[in-house]
Each structure stands twice: as C-alpha cells, then as structure tokens.
Amino acid sequence: MPDYAARPAASDDERRFELLIEPHLGEAFALAQALSTDRSSAQDAVQSAAFKAWLRMRQLRGDGSARAWFLAIVVNECRSAWRKRKALPSDADPDVGAISWPQAIDQRLDVRSAMRRLKRDDRVVLSLRFLMDMSVEESAGILGISASAVKARTARAAVRFRELMNQPEATD
Amino acid sequence: MEDDDIRQLLHATYSAEGSAPVLNPGALEHQARTPHSRLVTSLLALVAALIVAVPLGVGVLLRPGAGIGSGGPATSIQDLRMYDANNGWAWPGGDEILHTTSGVGHWTIVPAPIAGRLIVGVAWVNAESARILTTTPAARDQLEQPYTLTPWMTDDGGATWSAGQPFRVLLETGADPGAPRVYANLDFVDPLHGWLFDSQGLGAGAPTFIYRTVDGGLHWSQMEMTPATGKAAPGALPIGCTAYAITFLNPTTGWVAGSCGIATLFDVTHDGGATWAPQPFPCINCALYAPQFTSPLVGSLFAATGTGGLFVTKDGGRTWSGRTSPPGDWPDFVNATHGFTMGLTGNNNPSTVLWTTIDGGMTWGQAPNGAIHGNGPFQTSQLDFISPRIGWAVSFDIVVGGIPAPGQTPVPPLPPELWQTTDAGSTWTLITPTFTSSG
Numbered sequence: 109m110p111d112y113a114a115r116p117a118a119s120d121d122e123r124r125f126e127l128l129i130e131p132h133l134g135e136a137f138a139l140a141q142a143l144s145t146d147r148s149s150a151q152d153a154v155q156s157a158a159f160k161a162w163l164r165m166r167q168l169r170g171d172g173s174a175r176a177w178f179l180a181i182v183v184n185e186c187r188s189a190w191r192k193r194k195a196l197p198s199d200a201d202p203d204v205g206a207i208s209w210p211q212a213i214d215q216r217l218d219v220r221s222a223m224r225r226l227k228r229d230d231r232v233v234l235s236l237r238f239l240m241d242m243s244v245e246e247s248a249g250i251l252g253i254s255a256s257a258v259k260a261r262t263a264r265a266a267v268r269f270r271e272l273m274n275q276p277e278a279t280d
Numbered sequence: 281m282e283d284d285d286i287r288q289l290l291h292a293t294y295s296a297e298g299s300a301p302v303l304n305p306g307a308l309e310h311q312a313r314t315p316h317s318r319l320v321t322s323l324l325a326l327v328a329a330l331i332v333a334v335p336l337g338v339g340v341l342l343r344p345g346a347g348i349g350s351g352g353p354a355t356s357i358q359d360l361r362m363y364d365a366n367n368g369w370a371w372p373g374g375d376e377i378l379h380t381t382s383g384v385g386h387w388t389i390v391p392a393p394i395a396g397r398l399i400v401g402v403a404w405v406n407a408e409s410a411r412i413l414t415t416t417p418a419a420r421d422q423l424e425q426p427y428t429l430t431p432w433m434t435d436d437g438g439a440t441w442s443a444g445q446p447f448r449v450l451l452e453t454g455a456d457p458g459a460p461r462v463y464a465n466l467d468f469v470d471p472l473h474g475w476l477f478d479s480q481g482l483g484a485g486a487p488t489f490i491y492r493t494v495d496g497g498l499h500w501s502q503m504e505m506t507p508a509t510g511k512a513a514p515g516a517l518p519i520g521c522t523a524y525a526i527t528f529l530n531p532t533t534g535w536v537a538g539s540c541g542i543a544t545l546f547d548v549t550h551d552g553g554a555t556w557a558p559q560p561f562p563c564i565n566c567a568l569y570a571p572q573f574t575s576p577l578v579g580s581l582f583a584a585t586g587t588g589g590l591f592v593t594k595d596g597g598r599t600w601s602g603r604t605s606p607p608g609d610w611p612d613f614v615n616a617t618h619g620f621t622m623g624l625t626g627n628n629n630p631s632t633v634l635w636t637t638i639d640g641g642m643t644w645g646q647a648p649n650g651a652i653h654g655n656g657p658f659q660t661s662q663l664d665f666i667s668p669r670i671g672w673a674v675s676f677d678i679v680v681g682g683i684p685a686p687g688q689t690p691v692p693p694l695p696p697e698l699w700q701t702t703d704a705g706s707t708w709t710l711i712t713p714t715f716t717s718s719g
Binding site: 134138139142219223235241266269 | 281283286287289290291292293294295
C-alpha cells in the first residue's frame with residue numbers, strides 16, 4: 109500500500125490551481141451549460157478545460173486574470189465540441205404536448221430554448237457578458253475580437269434573444 | 281426586456297448553486313499511484329466534485345447502457361437486492377434486468393420488452409415483483425426537459441412484463457448507480473403502492489415532484505409539485521428546501537428528508553403523500569437522507585452533519601434517537617441490532633473496511649479481514665445483508681472516470697466485483713456469477 113504519510117508537499121502549481129481555478133469551477137459549468145445542448149457535453153467541456161488549465165498553470169501570468177483565462181479555455185472547449193458534432197440533437201421529446209409547469213420552471217425552459225436557437229457566436233457573447241458578467245474588454249480578449257465588435261455582437265444577440273423568448277419553440 | 285433582465289434570466293437558468301460537492305477524499309487519494317498521478321488526482325478530486333455534484337443539481341443521472349448486445353462491458357452485478365440466500369434481483373444497467381432463484385452465483389437475464397427505451401428507474405418490490413420506468417433515448421442527458429415515462433411491471437420474476445400508462449414528468453428521473461440508497465427515486469411498499477420522487481436536483485429551492493401509483497404501476501398521478509419559489513400551500517411540502525429522498529413505510533405513511541438551508545427537512549405524510557407536515561427531528565441543522573426500515577417499527581436514518589450521524593426508531597418513525605456517529609455512511613441494518621457499513625480505518629489510511637454493530641449502532645467495530653477486496657483499486661459501494669451473518673458486497677474500480685493525458689487512450693475500468701460473506705464479514709469469497717438469457 110502506498111505510504112501516504114510520506115507523500116511530498118503539494119507543488120506550487122497544485123496550490124495555485126486550487127486557489128485560482130477551483131473557485132471558478134461552478135461558474136465554468138454554468139457557462140458550459142449555456143454553450144452546450146446537453147449536460148454531458150457541458151461536463152466534458154469543463155473536465156477538459158480543467159485538465160488543460162492544470163497542464164498549463166505555468167502559462168498563467170498574474171493571479172488576477174485566472175478567471176478570464178480559465179473561462180476562455182471553457183469557451184474553446186465548447187467550440188471544439190461544436191466542431192466535432194456535425195448536427196445538434198433535437199432537444200425536444202417527441203412525446204411533448206401542451207403541459208403547464210410552474211412559472212419559474214417554464215421560464216427556465218424558455219431561456220434554454222432561446223439560447224439553443226441563438227447562433228453560436230451570439231450565445232457565447234451573451235453568456236460572457238450577461239452570465240459571466242464579463243466586461244466588454246474581457247470578452248473581447250476571450251473572443252479575439254475588438255471591443256466595438258463585442259458591443260455590436262452583444263446588442264444583436266440580445267435583440268435576437270428577446271425575439272426568441274417571445275417565440276415558443278415548436279414541438280411536434 | 282432590458283439587458284439586466286437577460287442577465288437575471290441567464291443567471292437563474294444556468295448558475296450553479298446549492299449542493300456542496302460529494303467527495304470521498306480517501307478514495308480519490310487512493311487513485312494516486314505515482315507522485316505525478318497524485319497531483320492529477322487532486323485535479324480529479326476537483327473535477328469529480330463538479331461532475332458528481334453538478335449533475336445531481338439538475339436531476340439524477342441516467343445509467344449508461346451496458347451488457348450483452350450493446351457492445352459495452354460484460355454483464356455484472358450491480359444494484360443488488362437479495363431477499364434470501366437464493367432469491368433476488370440486480371440491475372447492471374442498460375435494458376438488462378437480472379433475476380435469480382438459485383443464489384448470486386447464477387442469474388437469468390429477464391429483459392423487459394422496452395424496445396430501445398432507457399430504463400431510468402428500478403424498484404424491487406419482492407423476490408418476484410419488480411417495477412421499472414423507461415423513457416426515450418432522446419431524453420438522456422438533456423437538461424430540464426419534460427418527457428414521458430412508461431412503466432413496466434413483472435410479478436413472476438421477469439418471465440412476463442406488462443406496460444402501464446405513460447405519464448409526463450419534468451427533468452431526469454433516473455437512478456444513480458453510485459448512490460443507490462441516497463436518491464430513492466422509485467419506492468414501492470408492496471406490489472400495488474409506489475411513489476416516484478424527483479427533487480429536480482440538490483440545489484436549494486429545487487422543485488420537488490412526487491407521483492403515486494395505487495395499482496402496481498399501471499397508472500401514476502401527481503401528488504406533489506413544489507415550486508422553486510413562493511409560499512407553500514397548507515399541507516404542501518416547504519419551498520426553498522433540498523429534498524434528498526422519499527421513503528414510505530406503508531401505503532399511507534412516508535417521509536421526505538433533506539435540508540432547508542441550514543435547517544433540517546423532515547416532513548411526514550399519513551395519507552399517501554397528499555398532505556405533508558413537518559415532524560420534529562432530534563438533529564439541528566442536518567441534511568437527512570432517506571429512512572430505511574427493517575420492520576414496520578424498526579428503522580434507521582443517516583444524517584449528513586459535520587461527522588455524519590445515525591438515528592434509529594423503534595416505533596415506526598414516530599420518534600427518533602441519536603446514536604454515535606458511524607464510521608461509514610449509510611449503514612445497512614438487517615434488524616434492530618445488527619448493521620454494517622464501509623468506513624475508513626483512520627490513521628490517514630484511505631482504504632475502507634467493513635464495520636459492524638451488534639447493538640443498534642451504539643458501538644461499532646471493524647470486522648476481521650474487513651478489507652473486502654484487499655489493496656486493489658476497488659471500492660465497495662454497496663452492501664446487501666439479509667441476516668447478521670450473510671451478505672454481499674459490490675465493489676467498483678475507483679479509477680473509473682479518470683482523465684487520460686492528452687493523446688492517451690482511457691484505460692477501461694475493471695469489471696465490478698461481487699463478494700460474499702457467511703460469517704458477518706470475517707471472511708469474504710469472490711463470486712464469479714454466470715448469466716443465462718431467459719429467451
């Protein structure tokens with residue numbers, strides 16, 4: 109049996125990971141959910157992102173940027189998953205009929221539906237700006253576009269999101 | 281709708297809240313075999329915490345398919361329930377239901393004719409009766425989708441199955457193979473009376489659904505649907521709580537257990553789930569798991585507190601008394617005095633061993649040779665005792681879920697192991713069961 113009492117002290121990288129990345133795992137999963145069509149894809153994205161962050165901890169310069177740095181990896185992992193997936197599966201249960209849930213649940217279903225129907229770039233920018241509450245500059249850094257482009261894309265995405273929230277998803 | 285409205289909607293929909301990660305640091309540490317892998321294990325701990333906890337926050341996991349014909353791993357014993365030394369059930373996942381009348385060494389595969397649907401809930405009623413719920417494969421892994429469940433029933437050991445009336449629910453309602461006693465989604469007290477419970481996740485304020493059948497699963501009706509916010513109606517379950525499980529003692533009396541913020545959730549019904557009322561419980565600020573009854577009067581309940589707590593009843597759940605904190609979680613009692621649990625040995629030793637009590641949880645002692653599976657990469661996740669001496673343990677490869685390095689192929693987990701004891705855990709025998717198709 110391994111001698112656990114004699115194990116070495118945690119490395120600096122390990123401590124930095126626990127200090128800088130661990131606090132953001134929850135919101136990373138929230139972001140991944142917003143950018144994924146199903147739970148397992150969101151899990152995979154966060155899992156891969158965490159692993160890559162772990163491997164690249166020494167690339168992280170300055171503790172203040174850890175959140176944006178890690179969430180950028182999450183976004184990239186979600187984008188990578190999109191590329192691997194040729195077609196998005198239908199989210200609708202074919203048996204779905206008219207059914208009334210409590211308002212709060214209905215609203216969440218509507219939000220998920222609207223997000224799924226947004227263009228991917230719009231979904232990303234909305235998630236960064238409004239779910240992750242990132243600044244225009246932070247979002248621009250993650251997306252690799254200018255601040256003005258972030259503003260324009262955010263405005264466009266918000267308009268489309270409002271439209272979709274008022275257009276219930278058709279079910280068969 | 282302003283930008284702030286969108287912000288609030290997105291946060292309300294996606295932000296992960298509530299449940300603390302469910303971790304077994306000992307088991308995670310045990311995965312470490314080299315200094316490098318130990319560091320990775322720390323990462324695994326973090327990621328596993330997220331991967332384990334967050335899905336539970338949005339509903340219970342569906343079990344992945346497995347077994348013959350699916351290209352998955354070979355059939356194995358999981359979710360074991362023996363009623364005596366010869367008769368019992370098991371569910372390895374997928375569409376395979378296993379039944380035995382000749383002990384754990386030989387099983388008959390008795391699949392229900394569910395035509396490609398996924399089994400999302402299983403309830404063993406007695407040695408001959410079982411109930412399952414199925415849904416469409418499209419429902420798997422979806423977040424917060426309403427979908428249809430179709431019930432199936434057998435009362436002859438799986439030789440014949442009959443379908444019930446499909447009904448609609450919200451979100452996932454599957455069984456979590458890793459925590460079979462924690463999230464009791466489907467619970468029958470006899471062949472006729474059963475309940476489907478889904479807390480919709482462990483996040484605080486997650487709505488709670490309860491459905492009931494009184495005709496063996498043919499028809500289900502909604503008994504409770506607690507909204508996430510607002511004020512509870514008279515006789516309804518409280519709002520803003522985290523309900524872990526439902527347990528019924530008989531067709532009328534049952535409990536919903538969990539936590540309300542830092543307070544304890546323990547509500548009782550005496551009319552089959554139509555109305556609920558808080559029941560005083562001698563554990564302040566505790567998260568309670570489902571009561572387990574070994575007779576109409578005798579039961580136990582495990583509470584998640586700082587160190588874990590055990591409570592017992594001898595009057596059918598009317599009153600509960602605290603016991604010393606058990607050395608492991610969710611003790612398995614066979615009567616009022618004899619119980620078993622897997623727990624750590626202390627001294628920073630990550631291995632779990634069998635602990636037993638013969639005085640109703642007042643004291644616990646390590647069983648001789650209690651390290652059931654030696655020093656292998658296995659962790660016992662289920663104990664099933666039918667008497668103070670005879671029982672079984674199902675162990676899993678705890679490396680499951682490891683993250684391979686980039687470019688490396690994941691190492692498939694070793695198949696689960698089934699161990700048997702006939703001397704209260706003093707010695708264990710590895711069982712290699714055989715399987716026969718009913719067809």
